Amino acid sequence: MCIGVPMEVIESGPCWAWCIDGEQRRRVDMRLVGEQPPGAWVLVFLESAREVMDAGEAQRVRDALLAMRLALDGESVDHLFADLIEREPQLPEHLRAKD
Numbered sequence: 001m002c003i004g005v006p007m008e009v010i011e012s013g014p015c016w017a018w019c020i021d022g023e024q025r026r027r028v029d030m031r032l033v034g035e036q037p038p039g040a041w042v043l044v045f046l047e048s049a050r051e052v053m054d055a056g057e058a059q060r061v062r063d064a065l066l067a068m069r070l071a072l073d074g075e076s077v078d079h080l081f082a083d084l085i086e087r088e089p090q091l092p093e094h095l096r097a098k099d
Contacts, residue, residue, distance in 0.1 A: 004043040004050065005065070006058035009036045019044065022062075 007019035007028060012035050019028045019042065029048040036042060041058040042049035053061075067077040078085055 009040045
């Protein structure tokens with residue numbers, strides 16, 4: 001299984017870009033998403049960008065990856081999912097009872 005990592009474009013070329021994920025700078029193949037300007041966020045799988053995303057989406061994915069690391073270490077992840085804490089689960093629209 002391959003896990004996508006959100007990365008920010010810091011320098012762009014015709015088929016590649018230098019991107020950073022907060023810790024590492026990597027050269028990323030951009031042929032699937034096209035040239036992106038510095039500041040754009042892309043989801044990177046195996047050194048290849050597969051999706052352009054906004055900063056909010058990128059942060060949510062980064063939080064989920066951090067939560068996975070923390071959970072594996074037995075630590076709390078509640079602070080990363082504050083929008084879900086104390087919220088009643090809801091069925092998708094198509095599964096709800098029709099009155």
